[in-house]
Amino acid sequence: MEKLLRSKKIRITDFRISILNIFNKQSTALSIEEIETELGQFDRITLYRTLKLFKEKGILHEIAIAGSNVRLALCEQNCEDLHHHHHNHIHFHCVLCSEVYCLDVETYPEIGLAGFEVQQVEIQATGICKSCR
Amino acid sequence: MEKLLRSKKIRITDFRISILNIFNKQSTALSIEEIETELGQFDRITLYRTLKLFKEKGILHEIAIAGSNVRLALCEQNCEDLHHHHHNHIHFHCVLCSEVYCLDVETYPEIGLAGFEVQQVEIQATGICKSCR
DNA sequence: ATAATAATGCAACATTGTTGCATTATTATA
DNA sequence: TATAATAATGCAACAATGTTGCATTATTAT
Ligand SMILES: [Zn+2]
Ligand SMILES: [Zn+2]
Ligand SMILES: [Zn+2]
Ligand SMILES: [Zn+2]
Numbered sequence: 001m002e003k004l005l006r007s008k009k010i011r012i013t014d015f016r017i018s019i020l021n022i023f024n025k026q027s028t029a030l031s032i033e034e035i036e037t038e039l040g041q042f043d044r045i046t047l048y049r050t051l052k053l054f055k056e057k058g059i060l061h062e063i064a065i066a067g068s069n070v071r072l073a074l075c076e077q078n079c080e081d082l083h084h085h086h087h088n089h090i091h092f093h094c095v096l097c098s099e100v101y102c103l104d105v106e107t108y109p110e111i112g113l114a115g116f117e118v119q120q121v122e123i124q125a126t127g128i129c130k131s132c133r
Numbered sequence: 134m135e136k137l138l139r140s141k142k143i144r145i146t147d148f149r150i151s152i153l154n155i156f157n158k159q160s161t162a163l164s165i166e167e168i169e170t171e172l173g174q175f176d177r178i179t180l181y182r183t184l185k186l187f188k189e190k191g192i193l194h195e196i197a198i199a200g201s202n203v204r205l206a207l208c209e210q211n212c213e214d215l216h217h218h219h220h221n222h223i224h225f226h227c228v229l230c231s232e233v234y235c236l237d238v239e240t241y242p243e244i245g246l247a248g249f250e251v252q253q254v255e256i257q258a259t260g261i262c263k264s265c266r
Numbered sequence: 267a268t269a270a271t272a273a274t275g276c277a278a279c280a281t282t283g284t285t286g287c288a289t290t291a292t293t294a295t296a
Numbered sequence: 297t298a299t300a301a302t303a304a305t306g307c308a309a310c311a312a313t314g315t316t317g318c319a320t321t322a323t324t325a326t
Contacts, residue, residue, distance in 0.1 A: 011272060011323055043275050048314060055200075064197035066255075067188075067215070082200070083228075092249055103249070109242035111258050116225055116236070119260035122199070125244050127252035144292055144303060176306050181283060
């Protein structure tokens with residue numbers, strides 16, 4: 001927790017620790033609304049600033065789902081910043097419980113597009129999750 | 134244009150026609166801001182309602198990009214509604230011009246996740262587009 | 267312990283999207 | 297083509313989401 005903040009060279013504060021705690025006890029990605037509920041009493045501006053910083057530092061990654069709220073989840077250890085992630089997982093969105101999971105896949109698909117230089121590939125699967133089946 | 138609206142069993146209005154015209158002369162996906170610029174003078178509420186309807190009817194599909202604005206693009210002929218699309222293309226987001234392209238791929242990857250029922254797969258590639266290289 | 271620096275919390279604001287309702291336009295039918 | 301039924305538009309007002317400036321407070325380096 002504090003080690004993570006130290007490694008990213010940002011100050012260790014109570015607020016940041018509590019945000020990290022919330023993500024650590026969760027197995028699925030979280031919406032901002034869910035984080036707010038977990039926090040109880042808090043300052044909205046500080047929350048937004050913290051989430052923005054965590055994304056910039058490669059502590060959290062953002063998952064944008066069409067027709068749904070943005071979700072956030074913890075990054076892998078080796079993510080550098082907003083633009084240099086090193087994930088090898090896909091995002092699964094359950095149509096029943098609407099939870100979003102970060103899931104490892106055996107083989108991550110390669111995408112080739114003539115004339116385009118592909119740098120990163122983000123995959124989102126939609127369907128019914130393990131616990132809703 | 135009018136044929137499309139008729140086939141979806143919704144009324145033909147000037148506003149809807151002008152929205153469809155904007156999308157037809159464009160090769161890339163559009164942000165709401167871009168649509169507003171193209172429209173010139175318009176009513177914001179009508180625009181939002183029109184876009185919502187078009188998404189529900191399978192006329193437009195929404196592309197959610199992490200850290201960027203939502204984009205919209207025309208659907209394939211056989212898209213039924215919001216939840217029943219029949220696209221076979223991926224979405225490419227250029228890091229230089231930030232345009233979003235709908236691009237056909239030779240083979241659309243299959244995703245298998247033990248315990249999860251996959252119904253749809255959305256793929257987003259990021260990199261440098263044809264015209265920015 | 268002190269100074270330098272960064273984070274927080276408040277107010278105020280900006281952007282984005284929604285709801286209710288009267289007016290206007292489209293469509294079906296006679 | 298005229299009329300009635302129905303749906304879309306445009307306005308006001310609001311709700312939700314996200315941002316900026318600035319004084320106060322906390323963290324860190326010395
Ligand atoms: Zn589920
Ligand atoms: Zn993830
Ligand atoms: Zn480009
Ligand atoms: Zn598309």
